[in-house]
Amino acid sequence: MPLVTRNVLIALLVTAALVGTVAYAVDYLNRARVAELSAIEDQISIDTLSLDTQFSLLEAAPCDSAASSTALTGELADLGGRLAYAESQLGSDNAQVVRLKQQYSLLEIRDYLITKQLAAACGTKPVIVLYFYSNAGDCGDCDKAGYALSYLRSTYPSLRVYSFDYRLALGALQTFITLNKVKDALPAFVIDGKASYGFTSLAALEERFPKGALTGAVTTSTTPGL
Amino acid sequence: MLSAMSPEALAYPFLFLAIFFESFLIVTLLSAPARGARARRPASSDAALPAVAVVVPCWNEERTIAGTVESLVALDYPKEKLSVILVDDGSTDGTAAAMSRFEGHPQVSVIHKENGGKHTALNAGIAATNADIVGCLDADSFVEPDALRELVPCFAEPRVAAVTAAMSVHRPANLLQHMQNAEYTFGIAFRHAVASVNGLYVTPGPFSFYRRAVLEELGGFRHGYQTEDMEMALRIQRAGYGIENAPRARVYTKAPSTIPQLIRQRARWTSGFLRNVLGEYRGLIGARRHGALGVLILPLALAAIAGSVLLFFFMLFTLMRGVLAAIEMRAGIPLSYALAPHGSFDWFYFPASGYLVLGAAAVLASLSLIILGKRLSKTPGNLAVGLVSYTFLYGFIAPLWLLRATVDVALGKRRGWR
Numbered sequence: 113m114p115l116v117t118r119n120v121l122i123a124l125l126v127t128a129a130l131v132g133t134v135a136y137a138v139d140y141l142n143r144a145r146v147a148e149l150s151a152i153e154d155q156i157s158i159d160t161l162s163l164d165t166q167f168s169l170l171e172a173a174p175c176d177s178a179a180s181s182t183a184l185t186g187e188l189a190d191l192g193g194r195l196a197y198a199e200s201q202l203g204s205d206n207a208q209v210v211r212l213k214q215q216y217s218l219l220e221i222r223d224y225l226i227t228k229q230l231a232a233a234c235g236t237k238p239v240i241v242l243y244f245y246s247n248a249g250d251c252g253d254c255d256k257a258g259y260a261l262s263y264l265r266s267t268y269p270s271l272r273v274y275s276f277d278y279r280l281a282l283g284a285l286q287t288f289i290t291l292n293k294v295k296d297a298l299p300a301f302v303i304d305g306k307a308s309y310g311f312t313s314l315a316a317l318e319e320r321f322p323k324g325a326l327t328g329a330v331t332t333s334t335t336p337g338l
Numbered sequence: 339m340l341s342a343m344s345p346e347a348l349a350y351p352f353l354f355l356a357i358f359f360e361s362f363l364i365v366t367l368l369s370a371p372a373r374g375a376r377a378r379r380p381a382s383s384d385a386a387l388p389a390v391a392v393v394v395p396c397w398n399e400e401r402t403i404a405g406t407v408e409s410l411v412a413l414d415y416p417k418e419k420l421s422v423i424l425v426d427d428g429s430t431d432g433t434a435a436a437m438s439r440f441e442g443h444p445q446v447s448v449i450h451k452e453n454g455g456k457h458t459a460l461n462a463g464i465a466a467t468n469a470d471i472v473g474c475l476d477a478d479s480f481v482e483p484d485a486l487r488e489l490v491p492c493f494a495e496p497r498v499a500a501v502t503a504a505m506s507v508h509r510p511a512n513l514l515q516h517m518q519n520a521e522y523t524f525g526i527a528f529r530h531a532v533a534s535v536n537g538l539y540v541t542p543g544p545f546s547f548y549r550r551a552v553l554e555e556l557g558g559f560r561h562g563y564q565t566e567d568m569e570m571a572l573r574i575q576r577a578g579y580g581i582e583n584a585p586r587a588r589v590y591t592k593a594p595s596t597i598p599q600l601i602r603q604r605a606r607w608t609s610g611f612l613r614n615v616l617g618e619y620r621g622l623i624g625a626r627r628h629g630a631l632g633v634l635i636l637p638l639a640l641a642a643i644a645g646s647v648l649l650f651f652f653m654l655f656t657l658m659r660g661v662l663a664a665i666e667m668r669a670g671i672p673l674s675y676a677l678a679p680h681g682s683f684d685w686f687y688f689p690a691s692g693y694l695v696l697g698a699a700a701v702l703a704s705l706s707l708i709i710l711g712k713r714l715s716k717t718p719g720n721l722a723v724g725l726v727s728y729t730f731l732y733g734f735i736a737p738l739w740l741l742r743a744t745v746d747v748a749l750g751k752r753r754g755w756r
Contacts, residue, residue: 115369116535116630123362130357134695141690148686197687259667263675314670 145198146208152191153215159187160222175234188223189265191216192275204247214282220274221288227272239271239325242302244278244294257299257311264318268326346693349652352645353696359638360703363531367710371534376585376714380487384416387490388470390547391421393463395456399477400432402592407440409480414487422446423463428453433477456543457559457566464553473547474567478592480508481545488587489547499552499579500571501587502529502538503545504715508590513727514600514735518593520708520724521732526585527711533583537635539615540568541581545589552579565610572619575631585715601739606753608643608743615640616747643740650737701729 195216199209224240231238243261245254261273276285278298294300297309301320308320318326366372381387392410396403403424410422422445424437440446449462464472471493475481485503492501504526507519532538541548546567553559556577562569571581594600615623615636623640625632668676705725712721746753 114629115371116634119362119365119369119535120634122365123358126361126365127354127358130361130699131354131696134692134699138690138692138695141688145686194686201691255663255667256669260671263671266675 142198142202145194145201146212149191149194149198149212152187152194153212153219156187156191156219157215160219160226163226164222175230188216188220189273191219199247210280213277213280214285217276217280217282217285220276221284224272224274239268239304239321241271241273242292242294243273243275244289244298244300244302245275246278246298248279251298253311254299257301257317260311260314260317263314264326271326346652346691349649349693350696352641352649353693353700355638355641355645356700357696357703359642360700360707362634363528363707364703364710366531366534367527367714369534372531375492375530375534375583378491378584380484380586381490382487384419387416387419388493389419389421389468390415390471390473390486390490391423391463391467391469392473392475393423393425393460393467394475394477395425395427395459395463396429396433396437396477397427397453397456397459398429398431398433400429400436402478403433403436404439405480406475406477407437407446410475411440411443411445412483413481413485414483417445420445420486421467421469423466424448425459425463426450427456427459455561456564457561460566461558464550464558468550470550471547472550472553473545474543475545475589476543476591478508479505479544480590482588485545485584485587485589489545489584492582492584493547493549495580495582497580498549498582499574499577500541500546500548501582501584502533502541503587503589504529504583504585504711504717505542505544506588506590506715506717506719507593510593510724512595513723513731514597515593515595516724517727517731517735518600519719520721520728522591522593523711523715523717523721523724524704524708524728525711526715526717527707529583530585530711530714532630532635533581535630536575536580537630538581538583539571539575539611539631539636539639540565541571541574543567544591545587548574552577563610563613564606565614568607568610569614569618572614572622575628576619576622588715588717597735597738600735601742602753604736604739605742605746608740609746609753611639612643612743612747643744646737646740647744650733650741653733705729 195209195212199206199213202209204210224242227238227240230236241261241264243257245251245258247254258275261275265271265273276288278289278294278296278300292302292307294302294307295309299309299311301308301317303320304322304325306320311317394403394406394410399406407422407424413420422440422443424440424446426434426437426449428451434450437448441448447466449466451459451462460474463474471490473486473489481503489501489503492498505522506526507515507522510516510519529538548570552574556570556573559566560569574581594603622628622632623636705728708721708725708728711717745751
């Protein structure tokens with residue numbers, strides 16, 4: 113076999129092996145990401161059940177367990193960030209991503225309901241935002257709205273933000289959307305029970321909050337349960 | 339995973355080709371012919387050495403010509419067998435005066451002629467000597483004393499019509515020159531590997547040598563779209579001769595110190611390549627009788643130009659899209675939050691896309707070849723700055739001259755030498 117032909121074949125084999133290894137490594141990393149998401153999700157499921165149980169046990173003095181709910185909300189935010197990144201890497205139509213988003217949405221709804229129950233029992237008024245977005249390419253302002261909410265959550269730690277993919281095929285989520293009367297005009301926000309639509313600026317978004325609610329949220333974060 | 343419409347998908351074929359070619363170079367460097375070339379010893383017996391003439395074409399080189407000639411007369415070669423011919427191609431600066439210093443030197447002769455272009459200066463110099471081996475050295479280049487003894491044994495094989503040297507940048511001073519030094523050192527490995535399968539398509543101005551009989555047979559140098567060294571190499575290849583490389587024949591050349599100068603120089607080289615290869619020498623592309631040059635080197639060189647321009651636009655598009663999206667997303671958010679880093683390092687967010695990892699592999703292979711080039715040529719000096727500047731600058735600057743050359747060729751635009 114001529115030298116050039118032999119060297120070309122060896123180089124092709126080396127290149128194919130390298131490309132194959134890279135493809136395998138990237139796939140392995142993505143699978144590891146999904147595995148970590150699943151692990152976090154399992155942990156949060158346990159936390160949710162634990163919280164449910166605590167709430168049932170402490171019906172006489174429910175406000176004693178309020179701190180647990182706050183911790184879960186923080187974990188939910190972390191999981192949300194990881195899930196969004198995994199979605200950007202693996203694609204919105206990836207079956208595992210869709211399944212994890214469904215589980216995540218259920219956890220969010222469960223945490224939201226517990227938070228509402230605790231608030232009713234303890235007489236507090238947590239500031240809650242339900243945020244509905246879409247990754248189907250039909251929501252030009254969703255990235256900006258999501259970033260503004262991240263800023264608000266960072267600035268006002270007690271602000272509770274629950275994000276939902278409006279297009280996600282999940283019965284409980286669709287019921288949740290119907291109950292909150294959220295129309296198909298994204299991005300959509302439900303703040304203090306009132307639905308509003310579109311995003312223009314951070315200032316305009318802040319105006320949708322009840323007067324003093326955001327600054328008050330800082331106060332409630334320092335004295336949870338009040 | 340990529341979506342089917344991702345622009346990244348366009349980059350993959352070129353990344354594959356880049357890694358394939360770098361693998362080919364490394365495998366070829368390890369093959370018997372290249373090992374044999376490296377084992378070749380410098381000429382030791384003075385009696386067996388052929389008569390050699392070195393032609394130095396000059397056009398406005400008053401600042402460097404003296405150093406060039408001094409390095410030539412200091413070559414470790416029998417003085418009666420080495421002549422230096424300085425050709426002043428109608429310089430308008432002090433080049434003639436600088437040359438006059440050497441007019442009494444027994445090995446040096448000086449020719450003054452009207453400006454006619456580098457190829458005419460080379461032909462005038464060749465016509466003034468009867469030496470069997472004729473070399474050329476650009477007037478801004480300097481040779482190591484043992485360079486000629488390293489080079490001459492390559493002519494032992496009758497099929498060899500030309501021999502190239504190992505080029506580096508002379509005293510790199512700024513980042514751009516260090517970047518070029520790394521690139522030239524890559525060129526040493528490239529030229530050594532490709533010469534071992536007779537795939538060279540350029541015999542660079544700094545210290546390339548020719549068998550005089552072949553030059554006469556082929557008819558001397560031509561304009562060659564301002565790349566007479568490339569045109570001559572292609573003509574030699576088309577005639578069925580071989581072009582060798584002496585990896586330890588070290589020569590240092592001045593490199594452009596500014597980006598506009600560099601782009602002008604490289605656009606001239608690239609447009610010359612395109613005009614020669616796509617014009618008179620189109621028949622070499624894909625020609626099996628020309629071996630590696632025809633079926634591999636020339637097609638890949640053309641693909642590299644297209645791929646570099648495409649990857650550059652892809653990179654620019656991706657970068658601009660990311661920056662614009664980031665700015666748009668942060669509009670109206672206090673800068674104290676928008677500009678601050680958020681979160682801590684977490685492997686989970688490591689952006690390991692196939693495109694990025696393969697790109698990194700291609701860069702690593704390039705850096706390995708640069709280091710190999712330095713080692714096999716035994717070029718002194720520290721390459722650290724060169725490796726860093728090559729890694730971070732080259733990919734942004736090279737596409738500019740490739741693009742300019744491609745546009746010039748497409749529009750039929752001709753530019754001056756400097």
